[in-house]
Amino acid sequence: MSGALALIVVALPFISAIVLAFIASWRIGAWINTGSTSLQFVVAFALAWRTGVAEAHLVLLTSLVAMTVSWFDRRDVAAALVSRSLNRQRARFYHVGYQLLIGAIQAATLADDPILIWLALVVAVAAAAVVTGAAKDTAASAAASRLLLLCGVGLMLALLGTLLLGMAPELAGWFLLLGYAGVAGMVPLQFWIVSAAAEGMPSGAIIVSTLLPNVPMLLFMRLSIASGLLIAFGLASLLLGAVALWARLDWRRGVALAGMAQLGMVAFAIGVAAKPVAWLHLILLGLTRSAVLQSRNNDMIAWLAFALLPLYALYLLAEPTVAVSAWLLVPLAAGVLLATSALVGRCPSGVAADWATATPVWLQLAIVTLLAFALPALAAG
């Protein structure tokens, strides 16, 4: 039964993508997109309920974000058609890319074989480039090219690491970390995620910048990579992202950089053997980042939740970090304080007023609150 549910979760977006490729009307395409993601959420919920494994919860997060984004992306597509940054053919490509991206992310999350995960990520990167480059302007096209090149380099390094796993595990760890960190938009191949988040279609950018990086993080938890490497890469991403947040950037670039800094905290948490904290932070980051992007920088509460999340993670990480080395707390706390103060300084005033924007934002914030308070208490119990 669980196997069948997993198969449906993966197959449904691919079947939807094939159907969408033949639908000329963008309105019907948008309805199919919404229907498919909503149905996928129901199946993903049943899968998480039945199995209770960590991967199924990540599948549920992916389908929840995909569903809430698809509910309201008709507005974005309609606005882009009016401003002529999309035409009907590009809108069709966009919907096909959207479904392929979700399907590939779900396949990579549920796959066991490292090569199968790699193949699924190749499809995901190709679909992410389609979604990012759908808009008919030079900046979006350049962002898609940058995404393809940097994620391509990351994927080549990751495949090298995967091939070396059996022959030279020490060397393999380096390449897996370098390669998949690139796909996650972390140091040193981080440049694609900022431009993809800023230049792509708003709803597509949410999917690309929020959901694609989760799969490499899951892999870091599964593979046995040297903890020192994970700590170093995590701190490098955190500190670079936190410092870059102080530059004058538009809010979407700011959210992308803050996301990179917080993914660095997830990698750090895996490095100090605090996998439950890494899991919790990954899920909360996905939800708050999606809420901020869906609120279009108009909701103070969503922004504050996103800005204060690093402080919450620092509180949870303090004990495991001290257990490894107390000195590690210094760069970790410095990065967190830099990032949090920069984010709080950019906080918008007011809350999302129209129900179309507010519903998914508040739904996700409610889940964040529930998880942030309930999970650590449950773990302690």
Place this chain on the structure above:
Amino acid sequence: MIGAAGAATLLLSVALLCVKRIDTAAWACALQALCAAMPLGESAAAVAVLAFALNGVMLPLALVRMNDGAMPALRHNALLVWAMALALLVVIISVAANIGAGEIMAAGVSVTLLGVLLAVLRSDTWTPALGLLSSQNGLVLVAGASPDLSGMAAFAVAVPLVPGLVLAGMRLRR
């Protein structure tokens, strides 16, 4: 013979760093694909033939057909690029010697990383695809050193998915 093929693949990879014309680079890539497929041919002949057909014939031909001029000079200081390439080779060879890896594996890792260096350091339209194609040849070489290559891994190595994607993306952008 196998060792010579590995060395030739690595030498062609170094030569790619200083090639100025795209057609010359495509020829070098084709030759490199042939050399890289040789060690794999011993254990998986069909995969080696497929890898050569795709990495050595199809993609270089596509690259030449899509291109219409010479490659521009390196974006960064040539001295810096050569220093980075040399440092990369020294580090890989010393690490490979430390962990007791074979020469084919060390050559494959070096070719893959030099290809990545080429993809990242040159700024013109087509070179990233060329660099990633050279990297793919390095992966074929690593697969040739692998004692037990699974079917999925053979597919991932023989079919140049990432260089093909980057090339297709560049074509569409044009």
